[in-house]
Amino acid sequence: xxxxxxxxxxxxxxxxxxxxxxxxxxxxxxxxxxxxxxxxxxxxxxxxxxxxxxxxxxxxxxxxxxxxxxxxxxxxxxxxxxxxxxxxxxxxxxxxxxxxxxxxxxxxxxxxxxxxxxxxxxxxxxxxxxxxxxxxxxxxxxxxxxxxxxxxxxxxxxxxxxxxxxxxxxxxxxxxxxxxxxxxxxxxxxxxxxxxxxxxxxxxxxxxxxxxxxxxxxxxxxxxxxxxxxxxxxxxxxxxxxxxxxxxxxxxxxxxxxxxxxxx
Amino acid sequence: xxxxxxxxxxxxxxxxxxxxxxxxxxxxxxxxxxxxxxxxxxxxxxxxxxxxxxxxxxxxxxxxxxxxxxxxxxxxxxxxxxxxxxxxxxxxxxxxxxxxxxxxxxxxxxxxxxxxxxxxxxxxxxxxxxxxxxxxxxxxxxxxxxxxxxxxxxxxxxxxxxxxxxxxxxxxxxxxxxxxxxxxxxxxxxxxxxxxxxxxxxxxxxxxxxxxxxxxxxxxxxxxxxxxxxxxxxxxxxxxxxxxxxxxxxxxxxxxxxxxxxxx
Numbered sequence: 001x002x003x004x005x006x007x008x009x010x011x012x013x014x015x016x017x018x019x020x021x022x023x024x025x026x027x028x029x030x031x032x033x034x035x036x037x038x039x040x041x042x043x044x045x046x047x048x049x050x051x052x053x054x055x056x057x058x059x060x061x062x063x064x065x066x067x068x069x070x071x072x073x074x075x076x077x078x079x080x081x082x083x084x085x086x087x088x089x090x091x092x093x094x095x096x097x098x099x100x101x102x103x104x105x106x107x108x109x110x111x112x113x114x115x116x117x118x119x120x121x122x123x124x125x126x127x128x129x130x131x132x133x134x135x136x137x138x139x140x141x142x143x144x145x146x147x148x149x150x151x152x153x154x155x156x157x158x159x160x161x162x163x164x165x166x167x168x169x170x171x172x173x174x175x176x177x178x179x180x181x182x183x184x185x186x187x188x189x190x191x192x193x194x195x196x197x198x199x200x201x202x203x204x205x206x207x208x209x210x211x212x213x214x215x216x217x218x219x220x221x222x223x224x225x226x227x228x229x230x231x232x233x234x235x236x237x238x239x240x241x242x243x244x245x246x247x248x249x250x251x252x253x254x255x256x257x258x259x260x261x262x263x264x
Numbered sequence: 265x266x267x268x269x270x271x272x273x274x275x276x277x278x279x280x281x282x283x284x285x286x287x288x289x290x291x292x293x294x295x296x297x298x299x300x301x302x303x304x305x306x307x308x309x310x311x312x313x314x315x316x317x318x319x320x321x322x323x324x325x326x327x328x329x330x331x332x333x334x335x336x337x338x339x340x341x342x343x344x345x346x347x348x349x350x351x352x353x354x355x356x357x358x359x360x361x362x363x364x365x366x367x368x369x370x371x372x373x374x375x376x377x378x379x380x381x382x383x384x385x386x387x388x389x390x391x392x393x394x395x396x397x398x399x400x401x402x403x404x405x406x407x408x409x410x411x412x413x414x415x416x417x418x419x420x421x422x423x424x425x426x427x428x429x430x431x432x433x434x435x436x437x438x439x440x441x442x443x444x445x446x447x448x449x450x451x452x453x454x455x456x457x458x459x460x461x462x463x464x465x466x467x468x469x470x471x472x473x474x475x476x477x478x479x480x481x482x483x484x485x486x487x488x489x490x491x492x493x494x495x496x497x498x499x500x501x502x503x504x505x506x507x508x509x510x511x512x513x514x515x516x517x518x519x520x521x522x523x524x525x526x527x528x
Contacts, residue, residue, distance in 0.1 A: 038431050040419075041416045041417065041427050042416065043417030108442060152305045152306065153305065155304075161305065163305050163434070164298060164302070164430065167298070167301070167305075167434035170432075170434055171434050171438045178439075
């Protein structure tokens with residue numbers, strides 16, 4: 001995709017290419033289209049849509065005014081597949097009353113951290129948005145390294161603030177792009193490491209779940225050992241792509257020692 | 265309107281009350297509704313709609329999920345009336361190829377300036393948005409003290425970037441609210457002056473046009489003397505509400521001396 005960032009943003013061109021917007025269960029083609037428009041406006045090109053049925057996505061793709069963003073967008077059957085090649089996955093949430101299990105940052109701090117990590121790490125960044133009605137489920141959020149929320153006004157008697165999807169994405173992308181990062185594409189930190197991608201983290205998660213089972217950890221500490229908790233546990237550590245195979249080798253070795261065949 | 269700003273924004277409550285979103289020629293009730301939603305999300309309550317016919321506004325007002333913002337919104341027949349009580353009027357524009365005659369700031373700098381001026385000046389701030397299709401006309405922009413644009417990505421072969429109205433307003437309001445101002449409501453600059461409001465500036469404009477005519481300035485310098493240019497000229501100076509009557513007194517005196525009856 002050939003994009004010329006505007007003059008004032010030339011230096012973060014590569015950051016914009018690293019970022020992938022992942023729309024989960026967006027059922028309304030108009031919503032998907034308005035997300036694509038906001039991405040196009042702010043110079044982001046990578047859109048992925050996760051749906052258990054293909055209809056809204058195809059409708060949005062075939063719209064007359066569908067942009068390049070829409071035409072090159074990918075369709076995925078699950079969050080795991082959509083973020084498999086991402087080294088950082090950030091979930092968005094309106095918070096509300098849900099009991100969140102992950103670190104939560106407000107948008108300005110979250111954008112700063114995403115930019116800083118992108119400058120250090122060459123990997124892809126997945127930014128997840130749920131449906132307007134329900135947001136992201138805890139299971140979907142468990143694929144995220146941490147969470148982001150847009151601070152909103154509070155009103156007496158109103159407990160669940162939520163934004164229009166296209167507006168929320170416009171605000172997030174604006175904030176992500178509003179400051180140039182410390183380092184431009186030429187001035188990137190030398191020898192950037194690459195974090196383990198989500199597919200590797202998910203293989204580690206599977207192995208760790210097996211280890212918890214094989215060691216009866218999941219019986220003694222059932223409260224810590226359900227799959228979503230272990231998935232979050234793995235995302236909280238920072239494993240780079242070189243170390244991930246080492247950790248997985250260790251986990252496989254543990255399973256072998258316990259007389260289990262690792263499943264993968 | 266009773267609003268509790270979110271905790272992190274308590275200190276700029278009064279700034280949010282000073283700001284008025286003015287929608288000019290928004291013909292689509294859905295658009296007006298989405299603007300009201302973004303305002304509600306970010307704690308802004310004052311919406312004014314300028315239309316030469318009342319239909320879309322009434323439709324938006326009567327929508328089932330219309331918020332308090334929508335219900336208290338005012339309807340105006342002209343930009344001049346909608347901003348009459350504002351001491352600062354800022355127009356938004358996608359720039360494009362239009363030949364702009366006023367100072368233009370990018371959103372981050374514009375937001376900073378609006379916040380700084382609101383902290384110094386107790387008057388109302390009008391933020392004008394045009395229709396998605398045509399934006400604001402030069403005549404409408406001439407009521408503005410200066411202009412604001414949201415920097416967007418540039419693409420080869422595409423000359424007119426423009427944003428979805430609801431998304432543009434969400435991004436502007438987010439940026440306006442994202443930082444606390446230097447001074448909170450209790451810590452406001454003592455003895456804040458109040459700038460002359462737009463109604464006063466417009467009376468000055470009318471008098472100055474008459475003076476230009478009476479003195480034949482408009483014949484010798486026709487290029488500087490059309491009404492929109494004089495309107496912009498008056499907005500570029502900073503007249504406070506105490507000085508405005510003095511200036512108008514002077515202009516009336518000039519007209520009287522020239523044998524003209526000032527019209528008002």
